[in-house]
Amino acid sequence: DIISTVEFNHTGELLATGDKGGRVVIFQREPESKNAPHSQGEYDVYSTFQSHEPEFDYLKSLEIEEKINKIKWLPQQNAAHSLLSTNDKTIKLWKITERDKRPEGYNLKDEEGKLKDLSTVTSLQPMDLMVEVSPRRIFANGHTYHINSISVNSDCETYMSADDLRINLWHLAITDRSFNIVDIKPANMEDLTEVITASEFHPHHCNLFVYSSSKGSLRLCDMRAAALCDKHSKLFEEPEDPSNRSFFSEIISSVSDVKFSHSGRYMLTRDYLTVKVWDLNMEARPIETYQVHDYLRSKLCSLYESDCIFDKFECAWNGSDSVIMTGAYNNFFRMFDRNTKRDVTLEASRESSKPRAVLKPRRVCVGGKRRRDDISVDSLDFTKKILHTAWHPAENIIAIAATNNLYIFQDKVNSDMH
Amino acid sequence: MEFKLEAHRIVSISLGKIYNSRVQRGGIKLHKNLLVSLVLRSARQVYLSDPCPGLYLAGPTGTPAVPPPQQPGEPVAGPPSGWGEPPPPAGRAAWPEPEPQPQRPMVCHTPGAGSSEPVTSVAGAGDALRGGETDSAAAAWSRVERPRAAASGSGSDTCPEGPRAVRRSCGCPPAREEQPVGDGSPAPPAPCPRKRGAAGVGGGRAGCPAPGSTPLKKPRRNSEEQPSTTDEDTDEEMETGNVANLISIFGSSFSGLLRKSPAGGREEEEAEESGPEAAEPGQICCDKPVLRDMSPWSTAIVAF
Numbered sequence: 001d002i003i004s005t006v007e008f009n010h011t012g013e014l015l016a017t018g019d020k021g022g023r024v025v026i027f028q029r030e031p032e033s034k035n036a037p038h039s040q041g042e043y044d045v046y047s048t049f050q051s052h053e054p055e056f057d058y059l060k061s062l063e064i065e066e067k068i069n070k071i072k073w074l075p076q077q078n079a080a081h082s083l084l085s086t087n088d089k090t091i092k093l094w095k096i097t098e099r100d101k102r103p104e105g106y107n108l109k110d111e112e113g114k115l116k117d118l119s120t121v122t123s124l125q126p127m128d129l130m131v132e133v134s135p136r137r138i139f140a141n142g143h144t145y146h147i148n149s150i151s152v153n154s155d156c157e158t159y160m161s162a163d164d165l166r167i168n169l170w171h172l173a174i175t176d177r178s179f180n181i182v183d184i185k186p187a188n189m190e191d192l193t194e195v196i197t198a199s200e201f202h203p204h205h206c207n208l209f210v211y212s213s214s215k216g217s218l219r220l221c222d223m224r225a226a227a228l229c230d231k232h233s234k235l236f237e238e239p240e241d242p243s244n245r246s247f248f249s250e251i252i253s254s255v256s257d258v259k260f261s262h263s264g265r266y267m268l269t270r271d272y273l274t275v276k277v278w279d280l281n282m283e284a285r286p287i288e289t290y291q292v293h294d295y296l297r298s299k300l301c302s303l304y305e306s307d308c309i310f311d312k313f314e315c316a317w318n319g320s321d322s323v324i325m326t327g328a329y330n331n332f333f334r335m336f337d338r339n340t341k342r343d344v345t346l347e348a349s350r351e352s353s354k355p356r357a358v359l360k361p362r363r364v365c366v367g368g369k370r371r372r373d374d375i376s377v378d379s380l381d382f383t384k385k386i387l388h389t390a391w392h393p394a395e396n397i398i399a400i401a402a403t404n405n406l407y408i409f410q411d412k413v414n415s416d417m418h
Numbered sequence: 419m420e421f422k423l424e425a426h427r428i429v430s431i432s433l434g435k436i437y438n439s440r441v442q443r444g445g446i447k448l449h450k451n452l453l454v455s456l457v458l459r460s461a462r463q464v465y466l467s468d469p470c471p472g473l474y475l476a477g478p479t480g481t482p483a484v485p486p487p488q489q490p491g492e493p494v495a496g497p498p499s500g501w502g503e504p505p506p507p508a509g510r511a512a513w514p515e516p517e518p519q520p521q522r523p524m525v526c527h528t529p530g531a532g533s534s535e536p537v538t539s540v541a542g543a544g545d546a547l548r549g550g551e552t553d554s555a556a557a558a559w560s561r562v563e564r565p566r567a568a569a570s571g572s573g574s575d576t577c578p579e580g581p582r583a584v585r586r587s588c589g590c591p592p593a594r595e596e597q598p599v600g601d602g603s604p605a606p607p608a609p610c611p612r613k614r615g616a617a618g619v620g621g622g623r624a625g626c627p628a629p630g631s632t633p634l635k636k637p638r639r640n641s642e643e644q645p646s647t648t649d650e651d652t653d654e655e656m657e658t659g660n661v662a663n664l665i666s667i668f669g670s671s672f673s674g675l676l677r678k679s680p681a682g683g684r685e686e687e688e689a690e691e692s693g694p695e696a697a698e699p700g701q702i703c704c705d706k707p708v709l710r711d712m713s714p715w716s717t718a719i720v721a722f
Contacts (some may be wrong), residue, residue, distance in 0.1 A: 060445070061442055064445075065443055065444035088444060145448055146448070146449075148449075164449055165448070194452075195452055214453065247424075247457050248466075249460075250453065251456070251457065255719065301428070302459070305431055331687075362473070
């Protein structure tokens with residue numbers, strides 16, 4: 001099924017994917033072993049479960065899709081792993097536990113008929129590893145509009161969920177109520193001009209969070225300032241370039257994803273044509289802007305017709321915040337090195353991804369000199385889009401979701417972050 | 419000129435998108451529809467500000483009786499089946515609200531529009547427009563008639579008398595076989611019935627024209643605008659298949675476009691007519707003269 005979200009856990013040992021059918025598949029990294037040096041560090045399926053089912057809202061005569069919009073891992077606090085998964089309306093907390101022992105022995109008498117010592121009746125015997133997943137909390141009825149993001153707070157007790165117009169704060173242990181912390185719904189819906197597109201808690205400051213809007217702005221909010229954070233603490237907005245104005249200027253400026261850097265100092269945003277790095281200390285404009293596929297700027301009208309212009313691409317930081325990555329069309333994904341200012345375009349496809357093959361950089365030619373392996377803009381396949389990508393928190397391992405295939409690439413040469 | 423064509427094309431695409439979003443699984447996506455409505459607004463601004471005068475788009479002489487799932491782009495050609503609507507089934511252009519929702523007072527002009535299909539408005543849609551539609555409906559109505567008059571005979575269901583058909587009562591059109599249900603109503607000119615009255619439930623039927631000042635205004639408007647008929651005759655026919663359906667479904671969009679419609683009247687005569695109609699209740703808060711006197715297609719653009 002079509003993969004709709006990809007997320008590494010905090011150690012990178014587990015990788016969770018959600019799909020349109022409401023299923024979650026978790027992969028686990030095999031520990032490196034000397035016996036099979038070539039299979040070290042590969043990801044195998046660890047668990048699969050059905051997270052959400054299609055539902056029907058009888059009051060509004062609406063079907064609620066089971067597609068998993070986001071998965072976020074909770075920091076691990078005991079032997080079990082926990083994650084939050086959400087569809088358009090309901091968030092669920094899942095607990096993933098392993099069972100590798102089973103109690104055996106119930107006979108009170110042994111073979112000779114003698115009563116056994118009660119403490120030896122039952123013992124734990126090893127068994128094949130079984131991964132059990134159970135829903136621990138269901139956070140329902142918190143949202144009128146479609147949930148687009150969830151984010152776990154660094155306090156490990158609360159998390160927030162954002163829909164188009166509101167953001168709610170939940171406690172992980174309390175399912176029957178949540179606090180509304182942002183509400184941008186206008187009194188008259190006719191006055192609506194922007195919606196919330198993504199939101200995230202700051203990685204270290206449990207009182208700060210950011211949300212992005214369809215107008216291309218970011219708002220940093222401080223929960224200590226007020227209970228309702230409608231007034232932002234900081235507004236990050238870049239003035240529009242008037243020379244680029246078109247019918248579709250507003251659509252392409254809508255931010256589809258926002259991610260704090262691991263350091264907490266920067267934010268990364270993705271709009272239709274660019275990725276931008278913002279410094280929390282500078283609201284006037286981003287400090288870096290990278291063109292993902294500017295050659296599409298002249299094709300916006302046909303992309304609008306085909307609905308491609310509404311695609312929501314995600315973006316990702318590497319563990320050291322030195323490289324940023326995002327997806328594009330034709331199963332291409334792009335990486336930008338912030339230090340060297342070099343960028344690369346790679347393709348996630350079966351042909352070019354035989355095990356241990358080295359990915360070859362690709363190039364899209366926009367006229368002018370065309371090299372042999374270049375792809376022309378007109379031959380790009382817009383049905384093959386890479387919307388969801390994830391980067392291992394510590395190593396150079398990336399997970400790329402290409403429609404219904406998951407690719408995991410490792411950089412063996414440069415395994416350590418620098 | 420190209421901008422206008424481009425804008426028009428974008429508007430029709432956008433309306434199609436909004437329409438299709440209704441049947442999407444998972445409900446209407448607020449974000450996407452907001453973006454589409456912003457595009458509509460931009461396109462509309464370009465469309466309205468383009469000084470090119472001759473491009474006065476009128477709806478094709480077909481009927482909008484195609485069911486929603488069909489291509490919005492198809493020019494509807496056939497007569498609406500069984501639509502004994504007094505207003506000639508002048509295409510989709512007519513200002514919307516042939517809504518088959520009995521509880522809503524409606525101005526129904528588009529006989530075919532939405533009547534044969536179970537078009538139900540988006541919740542709340544159209545409410546804001548309801549009142550104002552009367553005016554625009556009237557104007558739209560007159561607009562609609564002109565192309566019909568010009569193309570009379572093109573459709574078997576066309577009232578041969580063109581504009582005059584408007585003045586017939588419901589169920590009068592000679593070509594009609596079926597009459598609207600509640601057709602016992604008197605036969606004043608029925609361009610802008612305020613209520614569906616007895617015929618309402620059937621949906622989209624011009625049914626019983628409500629008494630009111632509007633019908634009286636109709637002839638005046640007609641005569642005033644006859645002179646400009648020729649302009650419209652030469653208009654290009656853009657495929658606006660289900661515009662009326664779309665409009666009726668969406669009413670006012672949520673992007674505040676209605677409030678912000680540009681103050682651009684088209685011709686002087688339109689401005690003149692704003693006076694008497696100003697008194698009509700339930701007007702939407704936007705440029706009434708502009709709205710009222712535009713072609714249905716333009717009205718659609720303005721609405722969004």
